[in-house]
Amino acid sequence: MLGNLADLAATGLASEPTIRKWIAAQPDQAWIRKRGSNGDAYEIDIPAAIAAWQAEEARKTEEARKRAEDLRQLGLDLGVGVTAQPMAGFSIAERKQLLEEEVIATKLAEKRRELVPFVEVVGAIGDILSRFQQRQATFTARLAKKIDLTRDQLTAIERLMHDDQQQLATMMENWSNEFGDGAHDPAAALGDSALSN
Known part of the structure; x- marks a missing residue:
């Protein structure tokens, strides 16, 4: 047409x-x-x-x-x-x-402090988790000094704390995988080193 x-x-x-x-x-x-x-x-x-x-x-x-x-x-x-x-x-x-x-x-x-280097974030979180893990390592001993607990109660508390650490380690690993390759990302090490004990 x-x-x-x-x-x-x-x-x-x-x-x-x-x-x-x-x-x-x-x-x-x-x-x-x-x-x-x-x-x-x-x-x-x-x-x-x-x-x-x-x-x-x-x-x-x-x-x-x-x-x-x-x-x-x-x-x-x-x-x-x-x-x-x-x-x-x-x-x-x-x-x-x-x-x-x-x-x-x-x-x-x-x-403007709108960006924070990823390595600094990972380092800060790793430091916090490491200190937290050190405090948790002596938690049951400190608790036993304040109140009377049986060995079974202390074992149950330690088991719960260990489970919480494992759950936090899994969350950190997922976070690491979300933001980068876990094999090359220092965040992957946080779950292994700071929380595996």
Whole structure:
């Protein structure tokens, strides 16, 4: 079905000025039968023009998705090293600018104390758990000095405390796995060292 610019705009594809600009940017296409000029109307194959528009929109969407994926990968690579493969769609200047912006944003967040290094968090938690475990090791002895308890009662208390330690160790291991590979994450060691006794 042939039509003019107004007919194509009437399909709801886009406004006439947008379509006119889009057609002007197109090289010779089979669906453009005649370009309008000086009062002469466009002659356009409407279904083919719609298909061409949709194909270009799909291409733009895919490019945007790819750029977003590349940007996400760049974020993952920050602090780890240079990306293994050059990112399609990003020039060297764009990558440099993105890295600089990320570094500035990270420094600002650290200055505002919005970011805490993961290693410091793991170290602090490990220290707390280690001290807690040391206190628990003498808990039943301290308790026995304050009140009279039978050996069975002391054993039951120690068993409950050990079960709590095991449960906390499991929680710490799950936390470690959630935030990183347990084999390379110091948090994994917390459950083993501070809570395994």
